[in-house]
Amino acid sequence: MDAELLTRLLALRAAWRTHEHWSPARIASQQTEAFQRLRSYAVARSPFYRERYAGLEGAPLTALPPVTKDELMDHFDEAVTAPSLRLSDIEEHLHNLVENDADPSVPWRGRWWAAASAGTTGRRGIFIWDHREWAAVIASYARVPSWAGIFSRIKRPARVAMVTTRRPSHQSAIISATFNSLLFPTLRLDASDSPADLAARLGAFHPDLLVGFPSALRPLALEQLAGRLDIEPRAVVATSEILGVPESRDLEAAWGSPPVDIYATTETACIASTCTAGRRHVYEDVVIVEPVDADYRPVPPGITGERLLVTVLFSRTLPLIRYEMSDRVRLGERGCPCGRSFRLLEGVEGRTEDILRLPAAGGTVAVHPNVFHEILEEAPVTGWQVVQREDGLDVLVAGTPLGTDLQGLRDAIAQRLTEQGVVSTPVRVFPVHEVPRTPLGKAKLVRGLGP
Ligand SMILES: [Zn+2]
Numbered sequence: 001m002d003a004e005l006l007t008r009l010l011a012l013r014a015a016w017r018t019h020e021h022w023s024p025a026r027i028a029s030q031q032t033e034a035f036q037r038l039r040s041y042a043v044a045r046s047p048f049y050r051e052r053y054a055g056l057e058g059a060p061l062t063a064l065p066p067v068t069k070d071e072l073m074d075h076f077d078e079a080v081t082a083p084s085l086r087l088s089d090i091e092e093h094l095h096n097l098v099e100n101d102a103d104p105s106v107p108w109r110g111r112w113w114a115a116a117s118a119g120t121t122g123r124r125g126i127f128i129w130d131h132r133e134w135a136a137v138i139a140s141y142a143r144v145p146s147w148a149g150i151f152s153r154i155k156r157p158a159r160v161a162m163v164t165t166r167r168p169s170h171q172s173a174i175i176s177a178t179f180n181s182l183l184f185p186t187l188r189l190d191a192s193d194s195p196a197d198l199a200a201r202l203g204a205f206h207p208d209l210l211v212g213f214p215s216a217l218r219p220l221a222l223e224q225l226a227g228r229l230d231i232e233p234r235a236v237v238a239t240s241e242i243l244g245v246p247e248s249r250d251l252e253a254a255w256g257s258p259p260v261d262i263y264a265t266t267e268t269a270c271i272a273s274t275c276t277a278g279r280r281h282v283y284e285d286v287v288i289v290e291p292v293d294a295d296y297r298p299v300p301p302g303i304t305g306e307r308l309l310v311t312v313l314f315s316r317t318l319p320l321i322r323y324e325m326s327d328r329v330r331l332g333e334r335g336c337p338c339g340r341s342f343r344l345l346e347g348v349e350g351r352t353e354d355i356l357r358l359p360a361a362g363g364t365v366a367v368h369p370n371v372f373h374e375i376l377e378e379a380p381v382t383g384w385q386v387v388q389r390e391d392g393l394d395v396l397v398a399g400t401p402l403g404t405d406l407q408g409l410r411d412a413i414a415q416r417l418t419e420q421g422v423v424s425t426p427v428r429v430f431p432v433h434e435v436p437r438t439p440l441g442k443a444k445l446v447r448g449l450g451p
Contacts, residue, residue: 002107006182008135013142019285020340027284027341034313035061035288035321042319045081048072049319061288066296066309066322069125069267076126080318090114090126094169098378104168105177107131112317113178115171116377117266124377127171127267128317134178136314140270140286141175145209147340148235148260149276161187161202161233163212163220164240165370169377171266172240191216191368192420199229210255211237214247215368221247221254235260237273263348265327267320268310272345281342282331287312290322291329304330304347356388356446358422365421369446375412380404383435386446392426393417400431 022030042049043057056064072079076087093108094116107113114128129137145151150158160179164172166188173188180186187205189198191213198220202210210217210233217238223229236251237260251259261280264270271287272280282289291305292298299305308327312320332344357364369386372395376384382399395413400406410429417425 001181001183002105002178004131005135005138005178008132009138009142009182012135012139013146016139016143016285017146020342022285022341024334024341030285031288031313032061035311038311038313038315038319038321039064041081041316042321046079046319048075048079049321061311061322062290062298064322066324067320068324072318072323073125076318080128082130082317085112085128085317087126090128094126095378097168102168103177103181104174105181107134113137113174114169115174115266116169117171125267130317133314133316136286137171137269138175138178138182140283141264143283144237144260144262144270144273145235147273147275147281148237150209150234157184158208158234159185159187159206160209160211161189161205161207163189163191163198163202163210163216165192165374166190167370167374192370195219195223196228199223202231203229206231208234209237210235211239213368214238214241214243214251214259215366217259218247218250219366221250224254225250231255237262239264263345265325267323267325268312271310275336275338275340277336277338279336279338280345281336281340282345284342286314289329289331291331301331301333301343302346304328304349356386356393358388358393358417358420359424360421361423367417367420367422371416371420372413372446375409375416379409384445385435388447392428395427395429396432396435397429398432398435404431406431 039053043053052065052067073087077085094114096102097104111130112128113134114126117125117127145158160176162172162176164170166173168174168177176186176188187201187207189201202220210231217236220229224231233255235257236255238247238251239262243259243261248259258278260274262270262273263280268287270283271289272282274280288311290298290309292307292309294306296307305328308325308329309322310320310325311322328349329345330347332346334341334343336344356367358367372386376397379397380401381397384398385396387394387396395410397409406429410427414427417427
């Protein structure tokens with residue numbers, strides 16, 4: 001067990017509880033101070049930010065230029081504040097983690113945790129945290145159950161089952177492994193396993209808290225309703241995908257209360273989650289969220305932005321200041337029966353990735369986008385897109401070096417689909433110059449045939 005990490009986690013958990021009833025003025029002043037400390041740190045230690053903010057050292061946050069994932073990845077070695085970190089070394093570390101199916105809770109070089117994330121352009125992002133930051137990431141996820149009214153104590157910790165991915169380069173796998181290493185019993189399951197298999201393992205574990213992708217939890221709810229699964233989680237938490245009305249309805253029917261909806265990304269950790277009053281609040285003491293229009297002008301509460309800029313106040317190793325995400329977010333007002341003063345998050349759009357329905361024996365099978373992420377994120381590509389056609393799947397790959405084994409890539413995807421029960425679906429791989437985008441600049445990674 002990592003005693004230093006556990007100590008930091010418990011200290012943060014206690015400190016953060018005192019923030020939830022801050023006045024709006026206090027929230028604003030704390031955000032400003034935390035942002036200024038972050039900027040000073042970044043300018044002092046990161047050549048990338050020093051150059052970018054030249055002449056803007058005293059400017060307010062809203063006057064700073066946003067930064068995209070592509071920019072950060074292109075300038076990673078100059079953007080990080082620890083000169084010993086090289087993107088190529090971190091990529092090699094993540095590759096080895098996956099290759100050896102290693103325990104991702106063990107810090108790399110004794111002091112770092114790293115994770116990879118895909119984005120709407122299919123380009124892989126690499127993010128890294130030190131002890132202090134990783135404690136904040138973990139604390140943000142630990143806040144979710146306590147806001148939902150579930151308290152985990154050291155002597156009687158809540159049992160958590162996570163149905164996401166076991167791939168050790170993904171943040172959700174690293175988080176669940178870390179919780180487990182800190183003596184919070186955590187069962188890690190893979191959303192791409194069959195519902196019957198997942199149900200058997202959940203039935204043996206009896207989680208207090210069930211966390212997962214809505215697309216993976218819904219079949220489990222149906223197992224429960226059909227009497228093939230018998231668990232009584234005190235809360236069900238939906239993560240990573242849009243929680244749709246049918247999923248929400250089935251989860252509530254199966255386990256008796258509406259699912260807790262969280263908004264989280266690899267880059268930011270958890271940004272918002274639902275309280276006991278069933279509303280989502282932004283973690284304003286941890287992140288500053290700015291929904292903006294297509295021209296980067298701020299949009300007021302009640303209006304959906306075209307993009308979201310996030311400033312992660314605890315980030316230091318790879319500072320994230322006005323980091324641009326393609327999510328379309330609508331903020332609400334303040335004030336909630338639960339008494340928390342943090343602003344409400346009314347809506348999040350644009351994060352949904354299609355679950356493909358592909359032919360299987362006797363009908364169709366739902367294929368989670370993770371299947372493609374797992375293979376294509378390891379491939380030598382700068383972008384990718386899977387397009388469902390009437391006669392099979394087209395996989396578009398951009399930036400493949402000459403001599404790339406496209407046939408091998410095709411075979412790997414076809415084999416994974418066969419393992420999922422998919423039949424009669426030829427897979428074709430096409431190298432392209434660039435992955436096609438919508439007018440808003442987005443490129444959906446997985447495009448289905450439509451409703
Ligand atoms: Zn509330």
